[in-house]
Amino acid sequence: MSSIDTKSIVNQMMAIERRPQDLLRSRLSSLQSEKSAWSSISDKLTSLKTAADAIAAAGSLSQLIAVSSDDPSSVSVAASGQLAGATSAQIEVTRLAAAHTVVMDDVFGGSTADDGGRTLDITIGGNLQSFTSDDGTIGGLAREINAADVGVTARILQTSAGNYQLTLTSSTTGAAAAFTVDTADWTGATTARQGVDAEFSVDGVSMTRATNSITDAIEGLDFTLHSTTAAPVTISAQRDDDAIVAKVKSLVDSANSVLSTVKSLTANSVTASGRGVLASDSIARSVSDRIRSFIAQGITTGDGSKTSASLVGVSLNQDGTIAFSETKLRENLTSTPEAVIAALGRGGTSTADGISVAAVTKSASEEQHIVTVTKAATQANLVGAVMPPPPPGSTIAMTVVTPSGTQSIQFTAGASFAETAANMTMALRGVGIKATANGFDEGGGDAHFEVTTDGYGSKYSIELSGAGAVALGVDGSAEGEDAEVDLDGESLVATGRTLLKNGVSYLISASQAEIDGAGGSITSTIQITNGLAGGLSNIGEEGGSTGLTSRANTALADRISEIQDRISQWDDRLAMRQRTLEQRFTAMDRMLQQLNSVAGQMGFATA
Secondary structure (H helix, E strand, O other): OOOHHHHHHHHHHHHHHHHOHHHHHHHHHHHHHHHHHHHHHHHHHHHHHHHHHEEEEEEEEOOOOEEEEOOOOEEEEEEHHHHHOOOEEEEEEEEEEOOOOEEEEEOOOOOOOOOOOOOOEEEOEEEEEEOOOOEEEEEHHHHHHHHOHHHHEEEEEEEEEEEEEEEEOOOOOOOHEEEEOOOOOOOEEEEEEEOOOOOEEEEEEEEEEEEEEEEEEEEOOOEOOOOOOOEEEEEEEEEEEHHHHHHHHHHHHHHHHHHHHHHHHOOOOOOHHHHHHHHOOOOHHHHHHHHHHHHHHHHHHHOOHHHHHHHHEEEEEEOOOEEOOOHHHHHHHHHHHHHHHHHHOEEEEOOOEEOOOOOOOOOOOOOOOEEEEEEEEEEEEEEEEOOOOOOOOOOOEEEEEOEEEEEEEEEOOOOOOOHHHHHHHHHHOOOOOOEEEEEEEOOOOOEEEEEEEEEEEOOOOOEEEHHHHHHHOEEEEOOOOOOOEEOOOEEEOOOOEEEEEEEEEEOOOOHHHHHHHHOOOOEEEEEEEEEEHHHHHHHHHHHHOOOOHHHHHHHHHHHHHHHHHHHHHHHHHHHHHHHHHHHHHHHHHHHHHHHHHHHHHOOOOOO
């Protein structure tokens, strides 16, 4: 019997053979730890960007407004945009806007009852529409009216036990939304509620609106009328400094979280337990260096100079972390609010009226641009011929062509061009055409009609044709024109009034009259600024799919994949080596057994 421990010898030899693979496995584990570390940095940078983007957008902080009403059940208030400063107003409501409602006098046994072949003519905004049931029932008539979407909603209501009546309600409130019905095929009709405008006052100034949601009385504020008031309701609004402070604190906390994570992962120590996974990675340290350097260099202002980050309550501690002084931020929000708001988010300043910065994206650089406007954008404006207005009450029909399609409209002529224009505007908007008709009834034979699109630029056009267009003298077409701009020496054509270039959206609001009055052009120096939040947001981008952390993870993933392939190759090689060793030692064991057997037969002692 052999005395060779084959299994033990093979295992010992294989342990030696596996050393190169063990080194690869150790390296793989290190690389996987590094990749996990970079993922942690990526997560922190993404959180930094999220906190920064809550501030970075141009004008976002100016839209943080705290509002209140001392009687929200009567008048509620909400912020709608930037607020010039703290404001308050007293609102008195004498009448709420109401939708017009008509009840047809005929009574039916249910919504499926035969309507007797009735036709219902509805005139709203001078526009006549005729309806018949889609299936001969009163319910079918209601469905036809609703499907037409003409500004009137039809319902079949059970007004008393077993008695059903057709009711018609204007889709919007206000006197202009009132309508009439022709009762020729009907017993009659009763006005259940007259459509009226809301009547209210703001600090004693009387106003009317077609709706109870008031969006254009006080700049930056919307308020809603819920009931009439016995006494004035005070609404107030002011910049929400608490919200601003909270957002800046969140941003600083996120930046410090990045610094803390990078510090831990790149820590150097003579002991393995104190050494970070990325201790030798200078690229990881550069993330913290960029944040500290950005804050130390200060924030670019509207004139291109730098101001200390302490203006917004931010500074660097001696240990490299970021300090935040809520007290300092609140003090400066009170003393120099515009400077603080500008220093916090992205934006742009302009030295000329009529040229402004509407938005600044992350791709914009902090630099100056020279913008010269030589041509203003215009709306499509179709000016009609001078002629007398059509007879009041006559029906006017025409075809309207816009880039979005062709529509037919029909409305009633009023007593004047102005009244007729109001009816036409309602008809246009009723079919989704964003354009306004205006009638001019000047003396001296200058009465005429005009139609103007809401939008500016060459993508807006309007063409009117048909007998109605001829009757109003507006048969023809018109097209808007785009603004023409010189940006840093490059001649460009805007899209309407908007020019988007290199991450900056410029609004060219100057009129041609203003340009001509300035000698044919208006020039502005534009300074683009990122602010504290914009700069930190740009650094936070390094945690995104195209940022530094993604590139590091991709490189590590490639190396990990390569080593995994090498480890797999070693698995095959070691398996083959182990089989070879086992075969050799098994053969040796047999030979020894045979030798021992022969020696025993010959009388030799065996071990």
